[in-house]
Amino acid sequence: MTALQAARRTLSEVFGYESFRPGQESVVAAILGGRDVMAVMPTGAGKSLCYQIPALVLPGVTLVVSPLISLMRDQVSALLQNGVRAAYLNSSLTQRQYTLALDNARRGVYKIIYVAPERLLTAHFLDFALHADIAQVVIDEAHCVSQWGQDFRPGYLDIAPFIAKLPVRPRVSAFTATATQTVRQDVMRLLELKAPYAVTTGFDRPNLYFEVRREGDRDLALLRFLKAQEGKSGIVYCGTRKGVEEVTGMLVKNGVDAVGYHAGMGDEERMSAQEDFVSDRAPVIVATNAFGMGIDKSNVSFVVHYNMPKDLESYYQEAGRAGRDGEDAVCCLLYQPADVYLNTFLIEHAQENMQLDTQTQKIVTDRAKERLKQMTHYATASGCLRTKILSYFGEKPENPHCGNCSGCLMAAQERDVTREAGRIVAGVMALGGKYGKALTAKVLSGSRDERIRERQLDKLTVYGSLKSEGEENIRLMIDELITDEVLEITDGQYPLLKPGPRAREALLGDEPIRMTLTAREPAAAQRRRVTPKLMTDKALLGRLNRLRRKIAEEQHVPPFIIFTNATLRDMAAKCPRTRAQMLRVEGVGENKMDRYGDMFLRVIREYLEE
Ligand code: ADP
Ligand code: MG
Secondary structure (H helix, E strand, C coil): CCHHHHHHHHHHHCCCCCCCCCCHHHHHHHHHCCCCEEEECCCCCCHHHHHHHHHHHCCCEEEEECCCHHHHHHHHHHHHHCCCCEEEECCCCCHHHHHHHHHHHHCCCCCEEEECHHHCCCHHHHHHHCCCCEEEEEECCHHHHCCCCCCCCHHHHHHHHHHHHCCCCCEEEEEECCCCHHHHHHHHHHCCCCCCEEEECCCCCCCEEEEEECCCCHHHHHHHHHHHHCCCCEEEECCCHHHHHHHHHHHHHCCCCEEEECCCCCHHHHHHHHHHHHCCCCCEEEECCCCCCCCCCCCCCEEEECCCCCCHHHHHHHHCCCCCCCCCEEEEEECCCHHHHHHHHHHHHHHHHCCCCHHHHHHHHHHHHHHHHHHHHHHHCCCCHHHHHHHHCCCCCCCCCCCCEHHHHHHHHCEECHHHHHHHHHHHHHCCCCCCHHHHHHHHHCCCCHHHHHCCHHHCCCCCCCHHHCHHHHHHHHHHHHHCCCEEECCCCCCCEEECCCHHHHHHCCCCCEECCCCCCCCCCCCCCCCCCCCCCHHHHHHHHHHHHHHHHHHCCCHHHHCCHHHHHHHHHHCCCCHHHHHCCCCCCHHHHHHHHHHHHHHHHHHHHC
């Protein structure tokens, strides 16, 4: 059996998957062939399998450097569930546990060991590593090595010196979900990858509709958005803990079933909020960016950002938690200029407790500000939003107008209003600077309002000159013309309209003026439906879910460690009756079949017999 055949078999028998996803097989093949790898794949693409499968096929142990204790814990529990011998070494272990784990490692008990970067160069760990048969060193979340990245972690700089100390250089593979071109270069250089096999798989998430709203009142904008979502489930991200509390309160007062979540809350309260959301008891969770990592809820129909995040990396990662089930979903960013000031402040104070030297601190701050600038551009400039995201991550979209974002919809609805603008200016002049926006709009639309007749404004030639537009559109145009300095509005209690510095140009119609005038709620029908609905049996799925929760509670692990939502959905759709059929369900490998297969088969059988 060739190594690649062994890999395919491992995929099916250990992990329970029938086929590799895009990009996975070529990475596995490269690692098995002894090459270094640099893989950039979006969150959820399945990076773990790319190194876990070679780890099981190759003789020796695989070391995985990972930045977060919670990530390590989840990965290791998931591996143990699949019958893979794995462990983690980080500061969550007591000294005794740590020594015990290292002793086991020395005896070759583990195939995969997750380790925090700060451990690598410690005497204790080196003593193990220098004598071990290390097949592979994996760097997960590899962007942490770069000062250009959003999560620079000085400990990652220890990785290359660590590898250099090893008597035999193992293959080295680096994985990340978010890496711009600069970060990628940094990763390859700082980790000293040798002629790596480099792969970047599609970042595009075609089923996500992206939109930006720049409205004055975010609460109103949010309520309007949620109303259009009709009780579907989603996340509202806020920039601060205080924001979370205020927005949750505001939503509850307006009859939305929302729960709040942030790191300042007590453990119990936080876990219960999360549980309410994951189990669909509360359709909306309002959270800081502390929420999301390791949450495996696939039916998230929308992610709203109440505040603009500090960079597109964070934005795309958080927004990307929508639509993991492949269903159409909406990612909406509510932008206000104040967000830029808040983020600048946060950036300037972020590095204070990282103990960086002054020069490094300045570099990190400057780069964070540059990323903020790109984020602000996304939020404020016109054009296709998807194209902006993809090109930020170094991908060239096939079509520069995706047709599935507010940028594209706006562009499609943009009109030439040069002639209308000229008539508005003429109207404002005829009214002699004595009236405000509302009355001007009434005059131009030919309204029969009493106030107009009283003042005999219906006798003016401009009366009704934009009758076909209607009052609302005329008001929107006036607002835009004020922004463009074609018109001016005075201060005071009754602001009055006057011609602005550019009124003459507009009157002459020298330069074409284009605007988008529609209200912003893109009707669901208007949006392109990207994915067909999957057929699943909701009632059966509910029972499978309950069984999964029961098992998870008994074992004190999160439910997705037992089976993922995707696996339960596939099970409900395939309705297996036998062991062989059960093994064909995505995510059911032999180990999980032995542990849980019969329990789930029983629930299915009972359900079918009713
Ligand atoms: P990433 O690290 O890229 O964000 P993960 O490695 O955590 O993603 O994988 C995301 C999910 O996809 C996991 O539930 C995993 O089991 C599943 N998955 C990975 N590869 C496959 C595959 N070939 N077929 C089906 N599911 C897969
Ligand atoms: Mg991962």
